[in-house]
Amino acid sequence: MKIAITGKGGVGKTTFSSMLSRMFADDGYRVVAVDADPDANLGLALGFPKEVYDSIVPISEMKKLVSERTAAETGTFNKMFKLNPKVDDIPKNYCKEYNGVRLLTLGTVDSGGSGCVCPEHVLLKRLCSHLILQNKDVVVMDMEAGIEHLGRGTAQGVDAFIVVVEPGERSLQTYRKVKSLGKDIGVKQVFVVGNKIRNKEDKEFIMSNLEDGEALGFIYYNQDVIDSDRSNKSPYDTSQETREQIEAIKNKLMGLSVSCN
Numbered sequence: 093m094k095i096a097i098t099g100k101g102g103v104g105k106t107t108f109s110s111m112l113s114r115m116f117a118d119d120g121y122r123v124v125a126v127d128a129d130p131d132a133n134l135g136l137a138l139g140f141p142k143e144v145y146d147s148i149v150p151i152s153e154m155k156k157l158v159s160e161r162t163a164a165e166t167g168t169f170n171k172m173f174k175l176n177p178k179v180d181d182i183p184k185n186y187c188k189e190y191n192g193v194r195l196l197t198l199g200t201v202d203s204g205g206s207g208c209v210c211p212e213h214v215l216l217k218r219l220c221s222h223l224i225l226q227n228k229d230v231v232v233m234d235m236e237a238g239i240e241h242l243g244r245g246t247a248q249g250v251d252a253f254i255v256v257v258e259p260g261e262r263s264l265q266t267y268r269k270v271k272s273l274g275k276d277i278g279v280k281q282v283f284v285v286g287n288k289i290r291n292k293e294d295k296e297f298i299m300s301n302l303e304d305g306e307a308l309g310f311i312y313y314n315q316d317v318i319d320s321d322r323s324n325k326s327p328y329d330t331s332q333e334t335r336e337q338i339e340a341i342k343n344k345l346m347g348l349s350v351s352c353n
């Protein structure tokens with residue numbers, strides 16, 4: 093199962109990604125949670141102790157690794173370097189594990205404008221492709237709304253592209269943007285999870301903006317989730333109700349993937 097989670101900043105991507113990852117881990121799956129958002133904080137939501145979290149170095153900042161694998165200096169643009177660097181050992185050697193979830197933090201790439209090819213970008217793209225197409229574990233990717241780490245082939249290997257939205261026009265606009273970006277790289281279907289729902293109207297508002305079959309489920313606004321963020325705990329450990337709502341979403345996902353295969 094390969095799951096990519098996107099959406100506007102602040103909608104709850106990291107909260108959802110962390111809880112889903114921990115749930116799969118508790119079910120006995122081997123899970124790699126990928127932090128692919130430049131605003132990386134998935135480790136905190138996964139409940140990593142601060143000293144472990146603080147010790148995380150994103151892959152894109154591992155200069156020695158990047159130059160070793162691509163045979164190029166980091167920070168160089170459009171020079172000669174390997175376009176298919178070795179990455180298959182990276183998940184095993186560079187993940188941090190806690191609560192049964194292995195976390196891989198990708199980091200940001202200053203791409204110097206679109207169309208640019210730099211060693212860091214090539215390595216991350218290749219790594220994402222490996223995680224989605226070759227790695228046997230459950231992979232949950234916490235992404236920003238941009239989905240440029242995923243090339244066409246990789247995107248087609250994703251079992252579920254999930255856009256998290258909240259009951260507001262701005263996050264729905266991001267959903268439409270992701271959908272159109274997704275189409276460009278061959279994504280057939282995106283799913284939507286509505287988060288921070290307070291009432292029936294919130295749900296209906298979101299539903300009225302979606303196409304049939306797109307809604308995977310809803311997560312209610314929950315003070316426990318906010319409190320867990322404030323006290324640096326994993327919402328998975330503190331928010332039973334939210335956990336149940338996410339469980340229902342996970343079960344629906346699993347059902348969909350069975351019926352597709």
Ligand SMILES: Nc1ncnc2c1ncn2[C@@H]1O[C@H](COP(=O)(O)OP(=O)(O)O)[C@@H](O)[C@H]1O
Pocket residue numbers: 099100101102103104105106107108287288289311312313314315317318321334
């Ligand atoms: N269902 C929810 N109920 C209440 N607060 C939530 C819920 N989901 C997320 N939040 C809060 O919203 C904020 C943004 O969530 P986060 O997961 O970091 O979003 P993103 O990763 O999309 O930027 C956090 O403070 C988080 O605790």
Ligand SMILES: [Mg+2]
Pocket residue numbers: 105106107129131133234
């Ligand atoms: Mg986030």
